[in-house]
Amino acid sequence: xxxxxxxxxxxxxxxxxxxxxxxxxxxxxxxxxxxxxxxxxxxxxxxxxxxxxxxxxxxxxxxxxxxxxxxxxxxxxxxxxxxxxxxxxxxxxxxxxxxxxxxxxxxxxxxx
Amino acid sequence: xxxxxxxxxxxxxxxxxxxxxxxxxxxxxxxxxxxxxxxxxxxxxxxxxxxxxxxxxxxxxxxxxxxxxxxxxxxxxxxxxxxxxxxxxxxxxxxxxxxxxxxxxxxxxxxxxx
Numbered sequence: 001x002x003x004x005x006x007x008x009x010x011x012x013x014x015x016x017x018x019x020x021x022x023x024x025x026x027x028x029x030x031x032x033x034x035x036x037x038x039x040x041x042x043x044x045x046x047x048x049x050x051x052x053x054x055x056x057x058x059x060x061x062x063x064x065x066x067x068x069x070x071x072x073x074x075x076x077x078x079x080x081x082x083x084x085x086x087x088x089x090x091x092x093x094x095x096x097x098x099x100x101x102x103x104x105x106x107x108x109x110x111x112x
Numbered sequence: 113x114x115x116x117x118x119x120x121x122x123x124x125x126x127x128x129x130x131x132x133x134x135x136x137x138x139x140x141x142x143x144x145x146x147x148x149x150x151x152x153x154x155x156x157x158x159x160x161x162x163x164x165x166x167x168x169x170x171x172x173x174x175x176x177x178x179x180x181x182x183x184x185x186x187x188x189x190x191x192x193x194x195x196x197x198x199x200x201x202x203x204x205x206x207x208x209x210x211x212x213x214x215x216x217x218x219x220x221x222x223x224x225x226x
Contacts, residue, residue, distance in 0.1 A: 004154075006154075033213060033214070035214075035216075042216060042217075042218045042219065043200065043214075043216035045213035045214065045215070048213055056213050058213065090154055090155060092155075092214075099143075100143070100145065100157055100160050101145075101157070101214060102157055103147070103154040103155035103156070103157070104154050105153060105154040106153075106154045
């Protein structure tokens with residue numbers, strides 16, 4: 001069974017631009033969560049989607065958004081990029097909302 | 113508030129046992145997890161324990177849970193150089209009966225010396 005796939009693996013963007021990251025969950029998993037990992041703040045929860053609906057949202061500004069498609073694939077978007085948005089963005093999938101989460105390799109975003 | 117605490121560093125010799133400790137805050141957490149992260153990689157789920165269990169063993173890994181003290185530990189027996197990584201403890205926040213997101217500790221960097 002293929003694991004969680006995140007694309008792209010690496011991304012360099014300029015301040016003010018926007019970016020879209022993609023996550024394909026493990027087949028059959030309906031829950032997708034996104035996390036931001038930085039050296040200073042550690043791992044912080046962004047949002048969770050289940051059956052195309054956002055179920056939970058972390059404490060991030062509205063520039064961070066996401067969505068989930070009917071095939072459970074998810075995208076997150078960050079608009080008006082800031083230098084502080086440079087981070088590893090990790091996606092996790094679960095069969096349901098309350099079971100173990102399996103993470104992808106992450107997308108390393110660098111904002112210059 | 114919600115917080116998961118871990119010591120930041122642990123150094124052991126190859127062949128010794130490693131014990132990584134964690135304290136969590138949400139007494140209603142139903143699952144507690146240990147993840148491993150190697151350099152440049154994502155998070156690998158190592159093991160998890162249900163809150164109604166005291167101990168779980170999985171090959172070289174032993175998880176101990178003390179619910180009264182909200183203390184979780186991960187013991188790695190016969191630690192190998194390949195175990196060098198950052199280990200994260202995580203709990204699931206419980207939002208009024210429905211499961212929420214994972215709250216992670218800052219991670220413990222395990223260094224294994226040959």
